[in-house]
Each structure stands twice: as C-alpha cells, then as structure tokens.
Amino acid sequence: MNDYDVSITQISECTFPTPLKFAGRDPSAAIRYRQDADRVRVFPCLRLGEDDGQDATFERAGPREFITGDPSQMTAAILTCGGLCPGLNDVIRGLVMSLSHHYGVRKILGIRYGYAGLATGGHPPVELTPETVDDIHRDGGTILGVSRGKQDVPAMARTLLDWGVDQLFVIGGDGTQRGALELSEEFERLGAPIAVIGIPKTIDNDILWVDQSFGFDTAMEIASRVVNDAHVEARSAERCVGVVKVMGRDSGYIAAYAALASLEANLVLVPEVPFSLDDKGGLLDFLEERIQEKDHAVIVVAEGAGQEHFENAEAQKRDASGNRLHRDIGDLLCDKIRQYFNAKQLPVNLKYLDPSYSVRSAPACSTDRIYCTRLAHSAVHAAMAGKTGMMVSRWTGHYVHVPLGMVTQGRRKIDPTGSLWRTVLESTGQPCLSNGKPK
Amino acid sequence: MNDYDVSITQISECTFPTPLKFAGRDPSAAIRYRQDADRVRVFPCLRLGEDDGQDATFERAGPREFITGDPSQMTAAILTCGGLCPGLNDVIRGLVMSLSHHYGVRKILGIRYGYAGLATGGHPPVELTPETVDDIHRDGGTILGVSRGKQDVPAMARTLLDWGVDQLFVIGGDGTQRGALELSEEFERLGAPIAVIGIPKTIDNDILWVDQSFGFDTAMEIASRVVNDAHVEARSAERCVGVVKVMGRDSGYIAAYAALASLEANLVLVPEVPFSLDDKGGLLDFLEERIQEKDHAVIVVAEGAGQEHFENAEAQKRDASGNRLHRDIGDLLCDKIRQYFNAKQLPVNLKYLDPSYSVRSAPACSTDRIYCTRLAHSAVHAAMAGKTGMMVSRWTGHYVHVPLGMVTQGRRKIDPTGSLWRTVLESTGQPCLSNGKPK
Amino acid sequence: MNDYDVSITQISECTFPTPLKFAGRDPSAAIRYRQDADRVRVFPCLRLGEDDGQDATFERAGPREFITGDPSQMTAAILTCGGLCPGLNDVIRGLVMSLSHHYGVRKILGIRYGYAGLATGGHPPVELTPETVDDIHRDGGTILGVSRGKQDVPAMARTLLDWGVDQLFVIGGDGTQRGALELSEEFERLGAPIAVIGIPKTIDNDILWVDQSFGFDTAMEIASRVVNDAHVEARSAERCVGVVKVMGRDSGYIAAYAALASLEANLVLVPEVPFSLDDKGGLLDFLEERIQEKDHAVIVVAEGAGQEHFENAEAQKRDASGNRLHRDIGDLLCDKIRQYFNAKQLPVNLKYLDPSYSVRSAPACSTDRIYCTRLAHSAVHAAMAGKTGMMVSRWTGHYVHVPLGMVTQGRRKIDPTGSLWRTVLESTGQPCLSNGKPK
C-alpha cells in the first residue's frame, strides 16, 4: 500500500518570480502560495488498531511563488480526446483564461480532433484567445473536436516541438492519459522541457484517483430524468417494463447514480456485479414477481453489464481506442424479457430508452462548471511550476497533483461490498441476482 | 488541534442482531457491516515536515451488525427546523423508508413546525409511512413545516417521553443542532435511552465539519441562473448595473459559488471579506472604472456582507432564532451606487434581483437528492446502533458520525486566503476592495 | 366547402337551471353564459373577389344557463386511450375539478387502460375525487393508463349503462374519437341519454379541426433540445452526421417544429414531402455537399417519412389500433448514409438519437397545462348542456364544439405549399429533394 510513487517530475527548476495577476493586479497580498510540501493524504480512511502505514500524500495544487520562466514567451497547447462529456468547453475556457489573464501567455493553440491533430498530416491548430472562448461554456461538446485511436508518440512529440509548444494540456480518459504519460516520457528522453499536464475526463467516472470526474453531476442529472421518463411510461400501461441503457463500459457509476437520483429504478445492472438471467432467483424470476405484484418495473442497465450473457464473449471486437466493443445488453435484455413473458402467456409492454448522446452533449451544470474552472486553473498553475507527467485532480475535496503513472494502472470501479452499492440495494430493494452468491 | 473530542455517546449497548433487510431479504452476504473502529481522518491536509499531530478521526457511518433492540417495538420521530432548503423532503423520505423497510420500525412520528411541535400545547404530530412519503421528494419545502425560535428543552423532552419516542431525527442548522445536543444531554440526565441524531441543514453551507450541506448544489444552480439574468439585463441598457442579493448571513458560500458557476459576476461581496465603498480603490471607484470600460457590471452580494457600512451596527436586532437581523445590503448598495453616479452626471440603470425564496423552495437536484438519501440512511443506521448527541455528515467524501459538541462550536466560513476565494478572484478578476489590505 | 355538417346532437333538452358554482358561489353576476348561437367561423381565411361561401361556424364552448338535469345525481366517466402525451393528467384533473367543484357531480369513474377497461371482463374503474387528482399534473403519463386496439362497441355501451354513467369523456386520437362517435351512435340507437364528449389527444398533432393538440408545445420543446444535442455531437467530430428520429406517423409536425425551434437542423424529412435518396439532387447528394462545406449536418426525420424507400411497401403490418407499422426510417437512413460515404472513402460519424419516450412522457409545460384545463372545463360545460357525439377544440384561438363526424374524416397534415413548410425551407435552407418537383 505504501509503495505508491506519488512524486511528480519537474521539467526544470523554478527560479522565475511568478507574474501572477488577477485583473491586472498582483494578488500576492491576498492569497496564499502553495508549496510542494503542502499535501493531501491519499488514504483518508483507516481502521483503528491496524497499522496500515498508509501515509502516502499527493502534492496540493495551486499557484507557486516561483515558476520555470517568462510566460509571455511561452506557447501553450490544449487538446480534447475520446467521447464527449459535459464541461469540456468549460475546461478549455478556464485554461485559456488562466494562461492569458493570470500569467500573460500570448500564444495558445487549440489542437483539432485530439491526438489526430498532432499526427503527421493532421489538422492545423486554431489559436485561442479570451475572446474566442468567452461564451463557449454555454454549449455542450468541445470547440476543438475529439477523435478516438492511438497515434504515433514520437511523431506527435515532433509536431509539438515544431510548433514550439512549452505546455500541453491533455483532456481525456485513461487511454488519453496513457498517451500523455508516453509523451512526457518522450520529451524527457529528448531533453525537451515541455510540461504535459493531464485533466481527467470520463463520462463513466472510471479514472483512478479522482473523487469524481467532471461532467458526472450533469450526466447523472440527465440520465436520472430519463429513468423518470421510463417510470412514467411503465406505469401507464399494463404489464409494462421500462429499460434504460446508460453509458458505463467497465464501471456502472452512471447507472447507479441515475437510479439513486430518480428513486424510481427497481433494478440496477452494472458491469461490476454479475447477475443470473434465467436461473431461479435471477433477473427474470424477480421481474415476474415484481410485475405480478406491481404491474410495472424499471431497469437501469450500464452498457457494460451482463457481458457474460453473450456467446463467444472472448471474440469481442475493440474500437479505435482499444476499448472492448460491447454487444448491446439493452437489446439482449429486451429480447429475453419478451420471450420469457410470452412463453408465460403474459406478454409485457417494453419501453427501451437510450439517452447516451443527450447525456454526453449537455452543457455542464453549476457544480461541474465550477469544478472544470478549478481543475483548469490548477492545471495552469502546475504547468507554470514545471510539473509534468501528472494529472490535476480533486481528491477528498482538495485539488492535487497525481502522477500519471498512478492513473494508468487500472480503472476505477464500484466496490460491490462498499457503501455506494449498498445504498443502491437499500434504495431499490433489488435482491442479489447471482444465485445468492455475493460477488 | 489534537484535542478534538470525536467520541460518540451511546444510549445503551448493542446486543440485538440487526434485522436489516433490503426488499425483505437479509443483505448480510452482500454488504459489509461497519465497526466503530472504521474511521475517517478529520484532517486530510498537511504540510510535510511539520508534525502537527493531526490524527483525529471520525467514526464511519453505516449499518452495524448489532443494534440496541428490536426496531419493530420502536417509535421514531422526525423534525425539520429553520428556513427552507432544497432536499428536506428527500431526507424525510429517506428516514421513513430506511426505518420502515430496512429495520421494520412501525411507528414514525412527523413533528409539525420544528421544535414548536414539541413545545407544550404544540401541534399534534402526524404519522409517517412509506406510502405517505413516497412522492414527496418531487416537491420543494418540507411536508412537516418549519418554525424558528428556541423552545424549553425539558418540556420538549417530556413531550417526546410522553409519546414514547426512542429515536429523534433533527434536521436543521447550527442553532437547531445546539437544541439537539441539549435534548440529548437532558435525556442522559433523565437516564432515558433515547437517540438524538442530527442531520445538518443550512442553505448557507455554514455548518462545521460537513463537506457541504445538502441542498447547496441546488441553491447554487438556481442562484447562478439569476446571476445570468442580471447579466442579460445589465448588457441590454446603457450604463447598467445588475445587483443580485443571495442568502448568506455569516458565510458567503452561495454568493461565491453562484458567481463561479455563472462566470458573469464582476464583483462578489461576502461577509468574510470587508470592502471599502467610497474610498479610493473601493467598490464605487472600481464600478466607475468598469462602467467606463464595459458599460455594464454585475455584483453578487451575500445578505450578510458589508454590515460595517450601516450606522449603529451595534444596535442590531435578532430574529426568533437569535440570528442577527441584517439591514438590507442590497438596498444600501443600490442607493450608494445611484447617488455616486448621479453626482457624476452619469446616471446608471440599476437592476436589483433577490431570488432567495426561489432558491430555498426548489426541489433538490440529482446530487442533492442522492446526498439526502445517503445522509438519511446513515442517520437511521446510527440511531439503531445507539448513537446519540451526534450528527451524520459527509467528510472528505465519506459518511461519518460527528459529535454535536464539535458542530456547535462555531460557523463555517470562507477562508479569505484559501483556494475557494482565490478562485473567485481568479474568475471575476475583482480587486481587493479594502485599501489593498488583505483581511 | 359549404356542406360541412357542423350541428351538434343533443341527448335531451336543457331545462334545469345550472347550479354552476365557483368556490361555492354563484358566478352568474360575474360571467357571461354562452348560447348555442354564439359561433366561431370554420374558415378564417379567404381570397377577396372569390365567393367561396365559406360561412360554416362552430358552436362556441362555455357554460350554458340551463343544463339537462341535476348534476348531483349524475355519474361521469373518463378514459384515456392510445399513446402517452404530455397533459393527459392535466385534462383528467380539469375534468374532475370542474365536475365536482363547479357542478357538484358526486361520482366520477376513472376507466382503466382506455377502451380495454370497458370491454367485457375489463379492469374495474377507480373513483376519482378532487383529492385524488390534486397533484397529478406534476407527473407525465396518465393515472388511468392507456391501451391500443378496438373493442366491441355494444359491449362497451353495456358496461357504461351497467355502471350508470351519464357522461363519458374520451381523451384520445382519431381512432379513439371514431370509437367515441360509434358509442354515441349506439346510445342514440338505444335511446340512452348519455353524453359522449371527445377531447382530442395526439402527440403527432394530426387531428382535424384543432388549432393544435394539447401536449404539442411540450413535445416540440423536448424534441428541439434533442436536435440541439445532435448538433453538439455533429460539430464535435470530423464528418459527423446527427440523425434525430421523432414521432409523426402520417404528419410531420413534431419534426418541423422541433427543427424550427432548434434552428440547428439542416434537413427535415416528413411523411407529407417525399424525397429522393440516391438520385442526383437527392438527400445523399445534398449531404455530401454539406459535409464537404461544413463538415457536419443534422437531419430531423419523422418516423413516417420516406416509407417509399422500403421494399414491399405494400406488405406493411398494422398495430393493434390499425395504424400502419412503419419500418424504421432512421435505421434505413443511417445505413444508406454509411454505405454512401464509405463507398466514397469518406466514412462519416453517425449519431442516431430517438427521444420518443422522453417526448411523450414529459409533464406539460405552462401553455399546455392551461390549454388542458380549458379543454377540460369546456368539455364539462358541453356534457352538462347535453351535447354528444362531439369534440371540444380550440379553433382560431376560441374554444368550440366540433361534431365527431367532421373529426373522423381524415388526418391533419402539413401542406407542402403552405406557410409552415415554407418557414421550414426558409429556416433550414434545405433544397427540394425530389428532383425539383414540388409535391
């Protein structure tokens, strides 16, 4: 537990007094500079009497009194990668505003379509200024565009060097952050003092060492409304089952939170908790009981749940980013439910809702908007302080620097015996659907 | 720092095996019971090299394997006190659902109008069941009603004893929690094993030892939209100033977060940071500059800000709960601004917005809804485990038990040199308005 | 044109002085009773110089001074049929409130699951009171449930006679209104003085002689937001096409209005206007041009559009209500687009959104809510005045009685040379996609 390497790599020493300005004024009398010795504990929980030696700490984010050089001579670049997520434009806006207004950076490049924009023969970047980003937070999506798929790291590094980039801000998921780590290592190998700072973005909330990823509050708000829509449909016809499929490839956070927020789901299916379909005590059994008793039911299913119910589960395809392509669990569930009740001469009405694009493309809600701004400012302060190969994050409520090496070691998942999943069980009253065996 | 008393009082020993059920089934195979030895650190931050001895920990919330007695014989009571706040009905619903469905409590009393409903000759309580609370989360407000003001503690204790109450859940602010503490002490004095569990409620987010109070996400969302309205108004006429007054008696959190979320505020005024009005470099000076340059400005002011600008500040009145009644800083600001610009022959258009009741009365957003459910379930688990004189809370992201003695020692405030206020300065670009002196 | 039969059948003479009361008070001094001679023109438009003899008029809705009998002895029944539509609960609520509070009706039956609830062996009805319906307008759907499919008319009439029903309120689409007409004719044949009053409900806005059907404002608001979501998606990736499928079996109103409201659609496809796919100047041609120029496009397609592009168009199935079951034009479009661009080595990103259930299940917006209340009150006044075989409607802004014989003569459709479709062309700039031939 204790051997996490929480140290952050520096591109160079910090000897240049920060020109930090808010509204053209030196804020040093009004604020507190952070030092690298300011830390946040990695492990806030413990069991008394057990010496677990969990004393690892993350560096705290925030402005440093000395930075690596003169920002007015620096070039920054920003890219967004992967799927859409509420708040992308807020992060871009926050980065540009901080680079420009707080530090006086004069050249900020917006890379088009993620890593594809850095590949050989990619799209030329656009220049970003406070004026061009002033209103972009009102729209969902990203003004820079996204793409999926890996690109050649040395080629990307060369492009960035050609463009004279000093700081690269990479907004993306775990695959994207792995790319950021490789880029930072490539620059180290080349002896190029270029800061690579990650900002964690995942609609699935599945990045390690982040309290919660930005856009997630917005996502659950929208998804939970669709669960309510399904509930309205389910209650308005005889023997009616509403099925809502939400995103969640390996982690069922959206499904869990949308169900909790709507308070109307009767079953939540997530990748982390396998379930029986046809067995006694399985999903169809439970559903029949519920329909007999209440005449309607609502199921919330994460796209990655129940993959064990597909034949040839081994032979799965992967998308351009290397993510496993899931077969549609929503379709499978609908088929199985229809067959089961038809066989019992009790045909059900099935209402299948898939709000994924509306969840992804929404503009950020208030909490996400603020969170994006604070992540962005933290990222700029980190880059100015010469940090690289790291990601900004909020951890136990505090903004911190997390080494990318820690981030890319896995994916965050719901603990099936933890308090979130317990609250789902408490709230839905759903039984264990796996032959009584907890996972 | 180290001498916080984090211990929680027990009303009696826990020897009764929990009858905890989810949907009529024993969940013990699927969940993890918490022990009192499971803890969450009170202080997640530190500075390396400084031995601050900050090793205090809170008890972690959650179901215990043994409880104090047979819930089917218990009577629970719930009350809400103080002003409205989004999520009150969600908490009530969560308490009733958990008491009834998880533990089998058969008698749950809803106290009318807060402590007034426990006073001699108060209103009779209503009985609450899963059916009566099933849909209440869709409405703002509280089905139980609220009131302000202190009541006689021994008289309230007697009422509760008369009614045979075993567990009292008190949803309210710091004044209300002080009352809960006194009640728990009165019961201890009387040798009556009655659990008093607080649930922190404050639209101002000013209760100590809570990450953030429930309803606050909702409040900032609504308040931030009104800041946007003010911005639209301010931009549509010549020399136009929008002033939005929000709640925040001693703590300016709503003002700060609403401004951050809207990204449209030019000045945020909070009780924690004094400001000059007429002095050089003061508010009016800054406003004139801004109007000259941009022709419009938006000010977000917390109701408790700038109280130093009223004459006879000493002679303030207090409301029924003992809170100081503030003079209307919004009116004062409008008057001062009008006079100043009239004197300069540059009359301004002033748009004054006060959305307070709409902020308070909204139904909870998704994040608050889930938070309320989890606080409520945690409160029931705590009461069943015989805890008393404590408040459930989320601290560094984890649900914990906080002794009421710690809660009532003050009010939570924005740290003027901390990272939240720094983000406000970064985001608005507002100068220090107090003669250059940081507070 | 002149031979519309606009006359309304009476079940009996009106000799009983109305007991109309608002809040327990006789409103006769404050309101104006309507007479059958109060009329609204059927044809508000004309061309000068052409004597089209269009002087047909509808009876105006509203309370009459004399009604058919003593409401306190009457039994009313309400049913909802077909698919969900925003506002159903508002209409139910308005009917119950008016019957009970305005006229003193003591027995109001809520028929379960539409006409199925009147069939032999159907579900027993529920009793409706002001208390049971007080809050139902906050929820989408219908508390009574719906079903599809025809039932035996004499059997339904017998059920209603058995239950002693004097007034039947039928909320549904054109098929449902045909059933209402048949029921009213059956009662006439049986000499049973039972008033059958239709209230037009159709999410497609395709009922004749209604300005616009209730719920439609809500539907277009929600659908237009999803068009915006598609636009955000389409702009965030290279060569990206968003396709939004909305309801509209024979009439493309939702598609047209959602596109107009969003201002982001580039192509609107409706059943009333055929289009070429592969031909020169057809959809794929236009799309390629658009992608070349702008890199993204948004298509809004009504479910009933482009049915001519399916093979064996003749052999279509019909649903339980006799509606033709459409093959999925959204899937077909996506397939064709994908193939076309793949063949050109310019693969596109396709984002397919189908918000139908969320559109149907939403609670009514303000305008729809008021409209539902006014339709409901008008329906009650009509039934009390002994009208039958008619539908209440808003026509040129005024509430009127329309004979069901006029309603069931066809479906309302967009006029491809009229001003609505012209505005769609003006707003989207989409070309005629049918080889230059207007329809």
Next chain:
Amino acid sequence: MNDYDVSITQISECTFPTPLKFAGRDPSAAIRYRQDADRVRVFPCLRLGEDDGQDATFERAGPREFITGDPSQMTAAILTCGGLCPGLNDVIRGLVMSLSHHYGVRKILGIRYGYAGLATGGHPPVELTPETVDDIHRDGGTILGVSRGKQDVPAMARTLLDWGVDQLFVIGGDGTQRGALELSEEFERLGAPIAVIGIPKTIDNDILWVDQSFGFDTAMEIASRVVNDAHVEARSAERCVGVVKVMGRDSGYIAAYAALASLEANLVLVPEVPFSLDDKGGLLDFLEERIQEKDHAVIVVAEGAGQEHFENAEAQKRDASGNRLHRDIGDLLCDKIRQYFNAKQLPVNLKYLDPSYSVRSAPACSTDRIYCTRLAHSAVHAAMAGKTGMMVSRWTGHYVHVPLGMVTQGRRKIDPTGSLWRTVLESTGQPCLSNGKPK
C-alpha cells in the same frame, strides 16, 4: 364595427421580380406566393341571427412575387425599444437571416438602444450579418440594447435618410409602434419611399390585434414556476401567505396565465378587475377565511392592479416613455395583510416574491422561438413588398399585416366577463372581491 381601416400603405409599386432564394435556390416551384387579396378575417366570432356586418379582413403575410426593387442595393435597419422581453434576439436573428439569405440584402444596420440610437448625437449603429447573429438566440435580452422615452421624429427620420436606410424594422410596444407610425408618416410627407415595419413586443401582452405577443409563453412559464415557489413557501410554515408580483401595468395577462399554469394561486389581482380590501367580502376577509381553513394562501398580483387603493391616485408620475409609474401594490398588500392579521392577534408569515427581471431576461422557449422567426420572416416579406406603417402579427393563428393606425388606438385588456377571466375564477375558486358587483 365595420369602419376599421385595414388598408396598408405602399411606399411604391412592386415591379421587380422577387429574387427570393432558400439556400441559393429559387423556391418558386415549391411555395405559394401570397397576394394582397389573400385575407384573414378580423372577427372570427359572431352570434347567429345578428347581422353585425363584421367582414373586415387583414392582408395575409408572406412572400410576394414582385417587390419594390433590387434588395442587393438596399439598406435595412433594425431597432429594439422598451423593456426586455424573451425572443428579442430571435427576432433580430430572423430579420437578418431573411434579409441576407432570402433576399440578398448586403447592408443591415443594428440601431443601438432603440430610438435613442436615432436621435441626434446618438450611438453609431453596428453592422449585422448572418455570422454575427448566428448564436444570439441562445441568450436573453437584446444585442442591440434598449431605451425608453420619446425622441424627435423629424430628427430620427433625418438620421435614417442620412444612413440611406430603405427599410426600418421596429420591435417594440404600443408607444414604440406609435413612434413607428409617426416615422412612416414623416417619410410619406417627405416623399421618401422608406418602409417602416413594426413587430409587436410587449411582455404584458397588451398590444391590440395580436393573438399573443412573442415572449409571452416564456414569461408565463417562468412566472408560473415562481408561483409554485410561493406555494411551497406558503405550505411550509404556519399561517403563511405567499405574494407574487408580476409585470402587467394595464393588463393582467401574466398574472392570469401564471396562476392558471401553476394551478396553485388562490387569488389573482389584475388591473382590469378592481377589488375591495377592507370591506366585507373583500380581500382581507377572504384571506382570513382561507387561512382559517387551509393555513396558507398564494396571491398573484399584477403590478398595475389595485391602484385605486393608493391615496392621491391622480398625482401619479410617469416614466420616460410616458407610462404611469405605479406605486408598489405588492408592498401595499403586504403591509395591509400584516396589519390586519396582527390586529387579530394572528400574525402571518409573509413571503414576497418579485421575479420580474428573471421573467424578462429569459431566452425564448420553443414556441416563442418559432413565433419570432415567423414574425421576422413575415416582416421582411412585407418590407420587400413595399408595405409601410404596418405591423406584422399573428391573428387567429395566421400571419397578417395590421395598419399601425389600428394598433395605436388603445391597449389590449382582459375582458372581465370573457372566457379567460372565467377560467381564472373556475381554476382559483376566488370570489368576486368587489361587493358582489361585477365590473
């Protein structure tokens, strides 16, 4: 009744074939040109047997086959006047898009701050293009700014002539339209063939000969939510009265519709219906009864209601536009209510909400957005056809040309014996508060 002058003045003959284009294509094969002989009846209602000779008709709006000249040589100008209203930016956008894309106008001036921008020494206009207005509909307010107050007509005419303006689009209320009429008359006097086209804008919905003014659907939606907030507050405390003041100087439409939409108001007070305060059967009497019975009440009051209760009602001031400045009826009501109940030793809780700025500054909802677009396109078609001194309007659901002479003859008001007010009485159950005397 018959002597309405519905004729529209022409600035010159139409001999130039319209260059109308949608997306660069000639739409003549797909659309129907309108002729001046296409008409819409002014009076859609009648009483059979009464020959009221109501055969006046309005010209129908829409594109004409011939226009006055070559649009590519024309200069258009747009101005917004008075208070904010949802949809202003939508109208501006629609005008610019139609002028530019449909007709090829190359020069479009945006006048700053209404008529003030045309006064001698006013603000220089801005140039508007499809690019500058593309996204403005997402924001409330007006990008052009507004002002109040009259300006010298000959001076304004001179400015417009100096700028070479051929078409002036005037978006504003009845005072603004009076100015537009005077400008058109001034141009006629000067022999200058300049088209002046009005677009009716009034948050109060008080302009004559319009079905409903744009922005009103949005206004009622927002106001009705605040009525709900007041209801939540009122139900959460003992003896609580919520008072919501909304706009409505001479016409109480917002109050009436907001109350109808919320279904929670118990009293609606509008300028058109006087009420007693202290008399038996007056407001305070009714309120006491209501509080005794239900413990809470919600009052919606239009700002112009109850002006008879102020002393010296004669001596009222007027604002810069000549509108009478009302004393605050909300404050007066609160004072009276407080005094009355205090005197009875039954002090009430009073919650006073004034959402006016939030109602005005909202972006338009879907129905308003479409309406604005259609009004704007109709206005451009009218100007191109050489019409002047007229206003575009929707009347009985159809778009028409209304001579400004008809518009400026008064203000539209609620008919206290008509069906809207009857629905308010039906819905709230409020009694006649004026000693039983209908107005």
